[in-house]
Amino acid sequence: MRGNKFLGVIKALLIALIILSGAIALPVLFRPFFYWHIEPMELGKDLGLTFNQIKTAYDHMMDFCTGRTDVFSVGVLPWSESGMAHFADVKQLFLLDLWVLVIASALLILLCLVNRRKILLAGHCPGFWSAVGLGAGFALVGGLAATDFDRAFTVFHSLFFPGKGNWLFDPNEDPIILLLPQEFFRNCALLILSGILLICLILILWDLWHRKKC
Numbered sequence: 001m002r003g004n005k006f007l008g009v010i011k012a013l014l015i016a017l018i019i020l021s022g023a024i025a026l027p028v029l030f031r032p033f034f035y036w037h038i039e040p041m042e043l044g045k046d047l048g049l050t051f052n053q054i055k056t057a058y059d060h061m062m063d064f065c066t067g068r069t070d071v072f073s074v075g076v077l078p079w080s081e082s083g084m085a086h087f088a089d090v091k092q093l094f095l096l097d098l099w100v101l102v103i104a105s106a107l108l109i110l111l112c113l114v115n116r117r118k119i120l121l122a123g124h125c126p127g128f129w130s131a132v133g134l135g136a137g138f139a140l141v142g143g144l145a146a147t148d149f150d151r152a153f154t155v156f157h158s159l160f161f162p163g164k165g166n167w168l169f170d171p172n173e174d175p176i177i178l179l180l181p182q183e184f185f186r187n188c189a190l191l192i193l194s195g196i197l198l199i200c201l202i203l204i205l206w207d208l209w210h211r212k213k214c
Contacts, residue, residue, distance in 0.1 A: 004117070004119050005119075005121065007111065007115055007119055008119040008120070008121045008126045009121070009126070010111065011108065011111060011119065011126035011127075012121065012126035012127070012129045012130045012133075013130075014104045014107055014108040014111070015108065015126060015127050015130040015203075016130040016133065016134045017100055017101075017104040018101060018104045018105055018108065019130065019131075019134055019196055019199050019200065020134060020196065021097050021098070021100040021101035021104065022101055022195070022199075023191075023192045023193075023195035023196045023199070024097045024192055025097060025098060025101055026191055026192060026195050027188040027191050027192065028062075028065075028066065028094055028097070028098075029066070031058070031059065031062060033187075033188075033191065034058050034184070035055060035058075037184050037187070038051055038054055038055070039051070041181065041183065041184065043178070043179050043181070044178070044179055046178060047077070047175055047178060047179075049076070053075055053076055054075075054179055056075040056076075057074045057075030057076065057077050057176060057179060058179065059075075060073040060074055060075050061073070061074050061087065061176060064087060064091060065087055065090050065091045065094050066091070066094055066095070066098070067091065067094075067095050072084045072087060072088075074176045077174075077175050077176050078173070078174075078175065079173075079174050079176065080170075080173040080174050082166045082173070082174075083166070083169060083173065083174035083176070083177075085166055086161070086164070086166040086167050086169075089161055089164070093160060124207055125207050125210075127203040127206075127207065128203060128204055128207035130200075130203065131199070131200035131201070131202075131203035131204045131207075132200075132204065134196060134200055135196065135197055135200030135201070135204070138193055138196050138197065139197065141193075142189075142193045142197075145189065149182075149186055149189075150182070153182060153185065153186075
């Protein structure tokens with residue numbers, strides 16, 4: 001019994017990691033999400049760039065940040081060593097998230113293959129507890145961030161880039177920042193939060209429906 005509970009807790013943690021890392025990967029891997037912002041936000045207007053030039057600059061930057069290339073580029077735009085250093089830090093975070101997604105998914109699949117018995121924790125499946133914990137936590141975080149996104153944006157960079165100030169770009173040296181306004185990052189955060197809450201809601205409803213059916 002204790003062994004089953006332990007496996008249930010491990011499953012719940014793995015599911016939570018998959019939901020979190022998968023939601024973060026959404027705006028990272030789904031590039032059309034950025035493309036949809038180009039015209040409505042008039043990105044690149046001050047730089048005199050065409051839609052294709054903006055798209056290319058973003059694609060080259062993301063190719064570097066997701067490990068598709070080790071050569072940093074932002075298309076036709078100039079860049080500084082400081083700016084490139086920040087994107088190198090971003091690359092480490094992106095790759096860490098993707099590796100967490102892959103490894104957690106692989107471990108969950110392996111665990112399900114090794115132990116095919118249904119595991120319940122306090123009468124609910126592990127996914128239910130993953131959804132409750134993660135959903136409640138991020139609903140709270142999202143609510144706090146919504147009250148003051150500017151501060152949340154600063155706190156985020158302070159936590160993930162401690163002691164560094166190169167995320168404060170000078171648009172004269174790194175004009176790529178003009179293509180990445182804070183409003184875009186806010187929408188990325190909303191996409192991530194929506195993805196987490198949607199999956200959590202599905203898992204909770206599935207568990208409750210399954211219990212009622214039984």
